[in-house]
Amino acid sequence: MNPIVWAGGALREPGEPVVSATDHGLTVGDGIFETIAVRDGVPFALSRHLARLEYSADRIGLAAPEVEQVRDAVAAVLKAGEGALTRIRVTVTSGEGPMGSARGSGPATLIVTGVAAPRPRVCHAVRAPWKRNERSALAGVKSTSYAENVVMVEYARSKGADEAILANTYGNLCEGTATNVFVERDGEILTPPLASGCLAGITRGLALEWAVRAALPIRVTAPGELTMAVLDEAIEGRAHLAVTSSTRGVQHVSSLDGTELLPGALLRKLSAVYELAAEKDADPPVPHRR
Known part of the structure; x- marks a missing residue:
């Protein structure tokens, strides 16, 4: 099963480009993320994961996305996964930036992906x-x-x-x-x-x-x-x-x-x-x- 991808406000086709080549998350790793287990079609402990996402954003001086926007994106990915997904990842970067450590003016990039990866058994x-x-x-x-x-x-x-x-x-x-x-x-x-x-x-x-x-x-x-x-x-x-x-x-x-x-x-x-x-x-x- 291909990953389900939401970016830029909508679901994307597999393999569709979703970030700029100058996105600071790509060039210098300037971003944060959360990995959320899906249990019986439900993202487990989603509220706690989103609270930690906000904490991580605050720690590195990044503007966190609106919680409802993330929730809506997660819901869209889960719906598209038709009950097969086992894991959701929420990624936030500072967006486009210069070729160096200093950040650009954004806006931030938000990507939500869902996969049907097996749970580690050992x-x-x-x-x-x-x-x-x-x-x-x-x-x-x-x-x-x-x-x-x-x-x-x-x-x-x-x-x-x-x-x-x-x-x-x-x-x-x-x-x-x-x-x-x-x-x-x-x-x-x-x-x-x-x-x-x-x-x-x-x-x-x-x-x-x-x-x-x-x-x-x-x-x-x-x-x-x-x-x-x-x-x-x-x-x-x-x-x-x-x-x-x-x-x-x-x-x-x-x-x-x-x-x-x-x-x-x-x-x-x-x-x-x-x-x-x-x-x-x-x-x-x-x-x-x-």
Whole structure:
């Protein structure tokens, strides 16, 4: 099935040009995006994804599109997909710009695409030899400047894996290239804090909320509490790992650096709690910012 594409206010034919050659999102990666899982024809947690899109836009000084415009575009793509789509991507760039880092005057480019890609069924991970810079201007931003992650995923693939897990510049556990990381250790579930430089994943946030509601022992760790040494504990069987993302849900890490890992009982419960809650509530409300 060809991707369904909406751009410039309308659905487009497959292969139809939709951006200028001088679009700043193309020339320098000046843009933001969201990837949204589609469950039974419904975009899951759409409100939270659009709230994060606005947050990312604000962080990089980009004018976010009107929420209703994005919702209408998503609805048009879903309708054209006739129930076959499994994933929606919303991309926003600053539009046409000069051949350099400085932005042009816009207007912004909005593209919504839908695909029928299979959901990843397993996660084989490796440790990345690179680090995430928690002090980067893009830390915590869902940016289209994704070449760094592409390099790391290709590294993982060269090792027979599909995900790479990163430390930050302090050597603390941070995240995967497209996932957040959860650790089961000593009778509780732990995940690195946003201060580590990891993305505020939509699935991460919902997993934390729904786990607390289900009385699972779960918490965000203090900065520096989870070092990369916890991955050695997982290989030794003293800890367990899972990753989270919109397309994976809460997924057990089946192997790390070529070593098979056993699933953790608490992480299995977390996955079950997440899936059950997601089936009941397709668009959880956006938490109020304090």
